[in-house]
Amino acid sequence: MYGTKHIALIDKHEIYRTGLKMVLRNLDAVLVAEGENSSELLTDPIYQKADLLFIDIGIQCSSCGNHIKEFLLANPASKVIGMVQHYDQVRLDDLKQTGISGFLLKNTQRKEIETVIREVDNGEFYIPESISEQLKTI
Numbered sequence: 001m002y003g004t005k006h007i008a009l010i011d012k013h014e015i016y017r018t019g020l021k022m023v024l025r026n027l028d029a030v031l032v033a034e035g036e037n038s039s040e041l042l043t044d045p046i047y048q049k050a051d052l053l054f055i056d057i058g059i060q061c062s063s064c065g066n067h068i069k070e071f072l073l074a075n076p077a078s079k080v081i082g083m084v085q086h087y088d089q090v091r092l093d094d095l096k097q098t099g100i101s102g103f104l105l106k107n108t109q110r111k112e113i114e115t116v117i118r119e120v121d122n123g124e125f126y127i128p129e130s131i132s133e134q135l136k137t138i
Contacts, residue, residue: 005117008033008050010040011083012058016106020054023110027117038067048075052117056106057082057095068098079120087131102126 007029011017021031033046038055041047053071057064068080079101084092092103101120104112105128112128119126 005029005121006032006049006051008035008047008053009055010035010038010053011056012036013056016056020113023113027114029117038064041067041071047071050075050078052120053078053080054083054104055080057084057103065095065098068095068100072099081116081120081126092127092131096125103131104128105130 005028007024009017009020009024009031011020017034021034024031029052032049033040033044035044035047041053041055047053055064055068064082068082072078072080080099082095082100082103083106084103085106087103095103102116102125104116104126108128116126
């Protein structure tokens with residue numbers, strides 16, 4: 001990676017946050033904020049320190065898209081990576097319209113986390129090959 005990244009993490013599952021923190025600890029990254037709900041992006045100013053936000057985009061998160069848009073309007077230099085478990089073309093297209101910088105599957109490997117950080121840092125939109133290939137067949 002290029003320089004220390006200030007990372008924020010939002011996921012309602014503590015076990016997932018703990019695992020991702022372990023991976024990030026071995027990279028050139030500093031965790032500046034951690035939470036369970038996307039509304040925290042708008043209410044807790046600590047998130048403004050994040051260069052990169054990993055956010056769970058679960059099925060129950062109907063307001064995530066709006067929260068991401070508002071966060072990026074207030075923090076245009078930040079990048080957002082949506083972590084998904086279930087997806088379809090329409091859902092990913094809608095989320096892409098929020099200004100999100102990429103997606104990760106929640107069952108991803110450490111190497112792919114490194115890849116998404118690097119590619120997003122270089123200004124590229126990132127989508128895992130497995131999602132890309134699967135969407136081509138739909």
